[in-house]
Each structure stands twice: as C-alpha cells, then as structure tokens.
Amino acid sequence: DAGVIQSPRHEVTEMGQEVTLRCKPISGHDYLFWYRQTMMRGLELLIYFNNNVPIDDSGMPEDRFSAKMPNASFSTLKIQPSEPRDSAVYFCASSPPGQNYGYTFGSGTRLTVV
Amino acid sequence: GEDVEQSLFLSVREGDSSVINCTYTDSSSTYLYWYKQEPGAGLQLLTYIFSNMDMKQDQRLTVLLNKKDKHLSLRIADTQTGDSAIYFCAESTGSQGNLIFGKGTKLSVKP
Numbered sequence: 001d002a003g004v005i006q007s008p009r010h011e012v013t014e015m016g017q018e019v020t021l022r023c024k025p026i027s028g029h030d031y032l033f034w035y036r037q038t039m040m041r042g043l044e045l046l047i048y049f050n051n052n053v054p055i056d057d058s059g060m061p062e063d064r065f066s067a068k069m070p071n072a073s074f075s076t077l078k079i080q081p082s083e084p085r086d087s088a089v090y091f092c093a094s095s096p097p098g099q100n101y102g103y104t105f106g107s108g109t110r111l112t113v114v
Numbered sequence: 115g116e117d118v119e120q121s122l123f124l125s126v127r128e129g130d131s132s133v134i135n136c137t138y139t140d141s142s143s144t145y146l147y148w149y150k151q152e153p154g155a156g157l158q159l160l161t162y163i164f165s166n167m168d169m170k171q172d173q174r175l176t177v178l179l180n181k182k183d184k185h186l187s188l189r190i191a192d193t194q195t196g197d198s199a200i201y202f203c204a205e206s207t208g209s210q211g212n213l214i215f216g217k218g219t220k221l222s223v224k225p
Contacts, residue, residue, distance in 0.1 A: 004156075042218065043157075056212070091156055091157070102145075102149075102159040103157075104159070105149075107154075
C-alpha cells in the first residue's frame with residue numbers, strides 16, 4: 001500500500017495565480033480530509049468528504065478555496081486567486097469507517113505564494 | 115467549544131523518559147490519539163486509547179488517560195535522538211468527521 005499520495009510536494013506560485021493540489025487516498029478508505037498547517041494556527045481542518053460527498057466545509061477560509069472529489073481515488077483542493085497568506089503546508093488524510101483507526105496522512109504539499 | 119491544549123516544547127537527554135501532556139475539553143471524547151510528525155513529513159499515528167481505558171502500553175510508549183481531569187499523557191521510555199519530532203494529541207468525539215488536534219509539542223532529544 002503506497003499510502004496517501006499528494007502532489008506536488010512543493011509549489012511556488014505568484015500571487016493571483018490558480019493553484020491545484022492533488023490527493024489520492026488509500027484504496028478502501030471512504031473518508032478524505034484536507035488540512036492546512038501553519039506555525040501560527042497549527043492544523044486546521046478545511047473540508048472532509050465521505051463517499052466522495054463533501055460533509056463539512058466550514059473550515060474553508062473563503063470563496064477562493066474549493067475542493068472536489070470526483071471519484072473514490074482522487075481529490076483536488078484549488079485556490080483561485082492565491083494570496084501570500086495562503087502559504088502553508090496542506091495535508092490530505094484518509095480514513096476507513098470506524099474511529100479507532102485514526103487518519104493516515106499524506107506527506108503534504110508545501111505551498112509558497114510570493 | 116472543543117479544544118486540545120499541549121505545551122509547545124520539551125527537551126530531554128538521550129536515554130531519559132519523555133512525558134508529553136495534553137488536556138482536552140470535550141468530556142464526550144471517545145478516542146484519543148497521539149500522532150508524530152517528523153520534519154518535512156505528514157503526521158503518523160503512533161497510538162490511540164479508547165475513553166474507557168486508563169492506560170495503554172506499546173513497547174516504549176505508555177499512554178495514560180485521566181478522564182476526570184481530561185488529561186492525556188504520552189510517555190516515551192529510553193528516548194532516542196530518532197524520537198525528536200513534533201507530537202500531536204487529538205480527540206475524537208463520536209463523529210467520524212473531525213479529529214480535534216492540539217498545536218503539537220516539539221520534542222528535542224539531546225545526545
């Protein structure tokens with residue numbers, strides 16, 4: 001099992017550009033989560049999906065952020081237009097049903113907006 | 115609201131025991147977790163404890179849970195330099211959808 005796969009690992013973009021982050025969850029995991037990590041705010045849950053359906057997007061900062069999960073093996077997090085304050089590490093995590101498994105995290109995408 | 119608090123830093127000498135503490139506010143928490151994050155990596159689940167347990171031991175790791183005080187601790191015996199990382203406490207309150215994470219404790223192990 002390759003684990004949760006995120007791409008790219010690093011992204012540097014100019015302010016105003018569109019950024020798309022990608023995630024492939026572990027096969028058979030029907031929950032998928034997007035988190036953002038910064039020094040100031042720690043780990044923040046942005047949105048999560050169950051069986052490809054968005055369940056809670058209350059953590060999405062503003063309309064510039066959007067997330068999709070078109071099928072069980074792929075999700076995207078898009079920022080348009082990007083701003084310097086979006087610079088952070090974005091993690092995707094997946095989980096099977098049942099809480100005692102916890103989440104499996106990807107290695108993250110480090111986004112820098114200049 | 116739900117909140118998980120941890121101290122930000124802990125420094126120990128190699129071979130000593132490390133104890134990382136965490137407090138949480140939601141008394142309905144069902145599972146509590148410890149995650150480890152090494153530099154440049156994602157969070158890795160270390161261990162978890164169900165709320166009806168007081169203690170769980172797994173090799174060098176011991177988790178203690180005091181439900182009355184809403185206090186969780188992680189003890190690492192014989193701490194090694196490879197244990198240097200950030201350790202996150204997290205609680206789950208019955209809904210699959212959201213683990214509440216603390217801000218993490220950075221453990222530094224000096225040779």
